[in-house]
Structures are given as structure tokens and as C-alpha cells.
Amino acid sequence: MSRVLYWFRQDLRLRDNRCFIRACDQADALLPVYILDPAMEQPTRWGFDRIGPHRRVVLGQALRGLDRQLRQRGSGLCLLQGQPVDQLLAMVRQGAIDTVWVEDIAAPQERALVDALKQSLEPLGVSVYTGWQSSLIAPDDLPFAIDRLPDSFTPFRKRVEQAAVCIEHPYPAPDAVPPWPESVPYPTASIDAQFDALCGASTRPAVDARSAFPCDDPDCSVDEIGAQRHLDQYFARGLPHTYKATRNQLIGKDYSSKWSPFLALGVLSARQVYAARQHFEQARGANEGTYWLRFELLWRDYFRFLHLKYGRRLYHARGLAPDRPAPTHDADRFERWKNADTGHAFIDAAMTELSRTGYLSNRMRQVVASYLIHDLGCDWRAGAAWFESQLVDYDVYSNQGNWLYLAGYGTDPRGSRRFNPDKQAQDYDPGGAYRALWLSGTAAMPA
Ligand SMILES: Cc1cc2nc3c(=O)[nH]c(=O)nc-3n(C[C@H](O)[C@H](O)[C@H](O)COP(=O)(O)OP(=O)(O)OC[C@H]3O[C@@H](n4cnc5c(N)ncnc54)[C@H](O)[C@@H]3O)c2cc1C
Structure with a gap:
């Protein structure tokens, strides 16, 4: 009997979440966990909150959406608050967990937490697996080793384009998710109530009708379903064809794709975006707008690979x-x-x-x-x-x-x-x- 804990961080989705899919394949019982880390509540060294009110709104949307997706598959999200290693250690003990899965995030604080987790859990015989999954191109598919990543964007882009690097298809969500370990009871309160209690419902910012990404508007809901809806309408309206011409405008919802909030919370993967863009090009034709969207996604990848190459030095x-x-x-x-x-x-x-x-x-x-x-x-x-x-x-x-x-x-x-x-x-x-x-x-x- 394998009991697995999946620690969600910046990958709050079930579709094309390779680490989560592997964890499901491996588990007889699986505990999906998200942790609200009090370190994020501490003021920064510059004297302001580390997470402002709009970020709380989208995080709340993403967690509620994830919980809904999990419930539809016979599971649910376990929302915790506290120092992550302590919280995970407690859940590992309570659930008699033997394996922990977590997405690899190549930034110093995020890596340090996983290192500390391994130090705590491995002596107890618990395996901690990490997987890289946030870039469009898998690092192993690059036409060079990561320590040979070009030190500026243009040569990187040219080498990737010349090599015609293949982008993997996104994976579907698992049909079912293994149940929670028996020794961990489902929470009695809804995730809404839990999130509001932990994050303070009263701090919601006022809606601003001028916003280019009105995150309070149900059309912009930053969850897995909202991401698909957003992607569908963007392509259905043919907006990729005008992207190159409009991308430097400043007002309105449509001058750029507004994929970034969905990608940042991980309710959407870059491969899902890319697959939709490929489909659009096949059906309605490629032009410089569709090319330029790919170009921007390569910038996103480039900054990820720079982290893999240089890590802490970037800080x-x-x-x-x-x-x-x-x-x-x-x-x-x-x-x-x-x-x-x-x-x-x-x-x-x-x-x-x-x-x-x-x-x-x-x-x-x-x-x-x-x-x-x-x-x-x-x-x-x-x-x-x-x-x-x-x-x-x-x-x-x-x-x-x-x-x-x-x-x-x-x-x-x-x-x-x-x-x-x-x-x-x-x-x-x-x-x-x-x-x-x-x-x-x-x-x-x-x-
Ligand atoms: C100082 C500074 C800070 C930034 N901080 C962030 C950040 O925290 N999060 C973030 O997602 N983007 C950041 N960007 C990059 C960029 O501004 C946003 O990705 C973009 O404005 C998001 O809107 P969009 O999705 O409509 O982008 P589009 O113009 O439609 O581009 C499509 C996608 O390409 C990627 N992309 C576009 N431009 C860039 C870029 N310059 N660098 C990396 N990826 C890019 C994004 O994933 C974006 O969603 C920052 C840029 C600057 C100059």
C-alpha cells in the first residue's frame, strides 16, 4: 500500500501536471496539500507586505478551482497553514505517508524548502521526488546542456528555432484521484471558509472597471476552468493574428493575451497554450502575431533556464x-x-x-x-x-x-x-x- 503526499506549489492544476499524474499512478492513497506559508505574510526588507490584495484574490480562485477539480475525482485539497516543513512532517506522520511529490522550482527559497524537507523526511524512510514541469521546452530537449545555455536571449532563440525543438503534447487530467489516507479526515469546513479564515475575506480589493485584467470578473477567474475559457475565447476571436500589432498598447483587455496570471499560478501549462496555438495556426493560418506569441513564450522559458544555469547568482x-x-x-x-x-x-x-x-x-x-x-x-x-x-x-x-x-x-x-x-x-x-x-x-x- 503506497501512501503519497502531493505538495502543490505553482502548479495548481490537474491537466498536464506530470508530477501529479505520476504521483497518482504510484499511489493507493494520495493526500493533495497546499500550504499557506506564514513567511509570505512577513513584510519584505523594503517594508511592505510580500503578498498584496490582488495576489490573494487570484490565489483564492486557483485553490478553490483546484479543490473542485479534486472533489470531482473523489478527492479534495488539504489546505494547511504554517511553516511548510513542519506541516508536511506532521501530515506525513498522520497519514503514514511513504512518498512526497513536489514540482521543482529553481529559485533559492523554493529549493531551500525542498532541501530542508528531504533532510527531515529521508531519515524517516520517506522518499521526496521533485519534477521539472513549468517550461514549454523540457530542459533535456534543448540542443545544448543547460550549463551551455547562451548568455543572451537571441542566440538561445536562434538555436532552439534552428533545432526545431519538439514540444511535448499536454497530458490529460487523471480520470480519478486516489482517496486520502484513511487516517486523515476530510475537513468539515468548505475550502472557501478555510481560505477566508486563513487569508481574511475582508481584505478583498475594490473592483476597478478600468482594469486590463479584472481578476474579480468571473470571465477572468484564475482557475483551471477559467483558464480554458480564457484560452478558448482568445483563439476563437482570432486575437493571435493581431497580437504583434497590439501588444504595446496600454488600455483594454485584448491588446495582449493575458495568459500570464493563469501560467503564473500554474492553472494552465505553457504546453497547453502552445498546443492551442498550434491548432489555431493549422485551422486559421500562421502570421507574425502567432509567431510573436511563441517568441514571448520562449522569453518565459529563457528566464527559467537561466535559473537552472545560474540559480542563486541571479539574486x-x-x-x-x-x-x-x-x-x-x-x-x-x-x-x-x-x-x-x-x-x-x-x-x-x-x-x-x-x-x-x-x-x-x-x-x-x-x-x-x-x-x-x-x-x-x-x-x-x-x-x-x-x-x-x-x-x-x-x-x-x-x-x-x-x-x-x-x-x-x-x-x-x-x-x-x-x-x-x-x-x-x-x-x-x-x-x-x-x-x-x-x-x-x-x-x-x-x-
Ligand atoms: C520588470 C518586469 C517584471 C515582470 N514580471 C513578470 C512576472 O512577475 N510574471 C510574468 O508572467 N511576467 C512578468 N514580466 C513579463 C511580461 O511583462 C508579462 O509576462 C506580460 O506583460 C504578461 O501579459 P500577457 O500574458 O498579456 O503577455 P503577452 O504579451 O500576451 O505574452 C504571452 C506570454 O509570453 C510570456 N512573456 C511575455 N513577455 C515576457 C517577458 N518579457 N518575460 C517573460 N515572459 C514573457 C508570458 O508568459 C505571457 O503570458 C515582467 C516584465 C518586466 C519588464
Whole structure:
């Protein structure tokens, strides 16, 4: 009799969740667990909450959705709160668990937790298995070993494209999930009540009708069913064909795919997105828009592979460029940036959008990050931490990689990247509609 515990982290889905499928195959009894870690409730070293209100909303949606999927298959989600290793150790004892499965996340804190878990459990005879599954391309399918990953994106993309690397098909969800171990009782309260009790239902942010990704709208629900619905409507409306032309716009729901919140919580896999895109190209034709979506997914992979190659070094103040001067910081300027009070209308509009909605276009992420680092002289790590707190699509790899890249401590061969905010406003908000939307509500504003 094999009793397995599956620890869900950034993979809150059943479809194309290879580690979960393997755990199900192996188990006679299986306990699916998610842990709310109090470390995430601690303020950051920069003095604000590590998880802001919009991130709590999407996490709640994803966990409720996962619980529904599990219940439909005769199981359910065991929601715990506490230090993860302690919690898992207690559940292993209570459930007489012999095997733990968890997705591999190649970021230092996430890896340290798994290392600590192995140290606690392996002496007890409990095996801990990890599996890599968050990239589009499996690392073993790359045309080079990971330590030979090119140090900038373009050669990486070219080599992957030249090698015509094959992308695996997504796996279906398991039809049934093994029952919980008998010694672990199902909770009496619903997952809604548990989540609200643990995370505080009263802290829900107000709905903002201007949002480019209104996470309170049922159409945007960040769970497995919502992800499929979102994907279906995006392709059905032919939006990939216009993606290249619209991707730098700033207002509305459709200028970019808005796949990122689903991917970040893991309610959708990159392979599912890719398969849908392939199907769309076969049925309705490829063009530069469909190509460019693939191109962006390769950026997402690139930051993942950089973590596999460099790990902890990406978290040093000077990242991959130890010979460059260390970042400077000014706490007062940082506060003003974060609170949309810099006096630069384009920047303040974006920082308002971010804190009101938890989403920001890629263009404005680049502009405000560059402004913080290169115009205000602040530490990129403070900016990265603020994005981590706010973004509904926070993804450790993409966030760290993009901030490092803009600060010039990453892999960009051109060194640091400054975006001139006045020119950016002229180019991307020539009529001032974006600034008007976020600074005064509605009225158009001169450039
Ligand atoms: C400073 C900074 C921080 C960022 N932090 C995050 C983050 O925490 N989480 C996150 O998912 N993305 C992050 N990005 C990347 C990018 O801004 C978002 O992925 C994108 O805006 C999400 O919207 P979308 O899904 O509509 O993207 P689309 O433009 O429709 O792109 C499709 C998908 O490609 C991927 N992608 C697109 N651009 C990038 C990129 N530059 N880097 C990595 N992947 C990309 C995403 O998975 C995205 O969902 C950051 C960018 C910057 C400049």
C-alpha cells in the first residue's frame, strides 16, 4: 500500500501536471496539500507586505478551482497553514505517508524548502521526488546542456528555432484521484471558509472597471476552468493574428493575451497554450502575431533556464555582472515611485494601475522599472519586491529575470536599458488617454 503526499506549489492544476499524474499512478492513497506559508505574510526588507490584495484574490480562485477539480475525482485539497516543513512532517506522520511529490522550482527559497524537507523526511524512510514541469521546452530537449545555455536571449532563440525543438503534447487530467489516507479526515469546513479564515475575506480589493485584467470578473477567474475559457475565447476571436500589432498598447483587455496570471499560478501549462496555438495556426493560418506569441513564450522559458544555469547568482545585488558598480538606493524616492507620487504623469499613471488592479502591460513594466533604476537611482531588488507583492501574474523567474535585465546585471549584451519616459509617453500614449484613465478617471489629457 503506497501512501503519497502531493505538495502543490505553482502548479495548481490537474491537466498536464506530470508530477501529479505520476504521483497518482504510484499511489493507493494520495493526500493533495497546499500550504499557506506564514513567511509570505512577513513584510519584505523594503517594508511592505510580500503578498498584496490582488495576489490573494487570484490565489483564492486557483485553490478553490483546484479543490473542485479534486472533489470531482473523489478527492479534495488539504489546505494547511504554517511553516511548510513542519506541516508536511506532521501530515506525513498522520497519514503514514511513504512518498512526497513536489514540482521543482529553481529559485533559492523554493529549493531551500525542498532541501530542508528531504533532510527531515529521508531519515524517516520517506522518499521526496521533485519534477521539472513549468517550461514549454523540457530542459533535456534543448540542443545544448543547460550549463551551455547562451548568455543572451537571441542566440538561445536562434538555436532552439534552428533545432526545431519538439514540444511535448499536454497530458490529460487523471480520470480519478486516489482517496486520502484513511487516517486523515476530510475537513468539515468548505475550502472557501478555510481560505477566508486563513487569508481574511475582508481584505478583498475594490473592483476597478478600468482594469486590463479584472481578476474579480468571473470571465477572468484564475482557475483551471477559467483558464480554458480564457484560452478558448482568445483563439476563437482570432486575437493571435493581431497580437504583434497590439501588444504595446496600454488600455483594454485584448491588446495582449493575458495568459500570464493563469501560467503564473500554474492553472494552465505553457504546453497547453502552445498546443492551442498550434491548432489555431493549422485551422486559421500562421502570421507574425502567432509567431510573436511563441517568441514571448520562449522569453518565459529563457528566464527559467537561466535559473537552472545560474540559480542563486541571479539574486545577488550585482547579479551576473559582479564587476559593475553596486546598485544605489533612496528610500524616499522609492516610496514615491511605489505610491504613484513621482510627479511624472506617465509613471504615476502606471503605478496607479498596478496598485489598483495587480496588472500592468509589458511596456509599462519596462518603463516604470527603468525609471526606478535609472532615473530615481533605486535598487532594482526593491522594485522587484514591489512587483512580487502586487502582480497577479507574479512569477519568480520572469520577474527576477526582467528586473535584472533592465538593471544591466543580467544577460543583455548592451548593458543597462534605460527607457526615456518622455519619449515612451509620446510614442505609446500620444493623446494622453492612458494618463487620463489612471490619473483623473476618464477625460482625455494632452500629451
Ligand atoms: C520588470 C518586469 C517584471 C515582470 N514580471 C513578470 C512576472 O512577475 N510574471 C510574468 O508572467 N511576467 C512578468 N514580466 C513579463 C511580461 O511583462 C508579462 O509576462 C506580460 O506583460 C504578461 O501579459 P500577457 O500574458 O498579456 O503577455 P503577452 O504579451 O500576451 O505574452 C504571452 C506570454 O509570453 C510570456 N512573456 C511575455 N513577455 C515576457 C517577458 N518579457 N518575460 C517573460 N515572459 C514573457 C508570458 O508568459 C505571457 O503570458 C515582467 C516584465 C518586466 C519588464
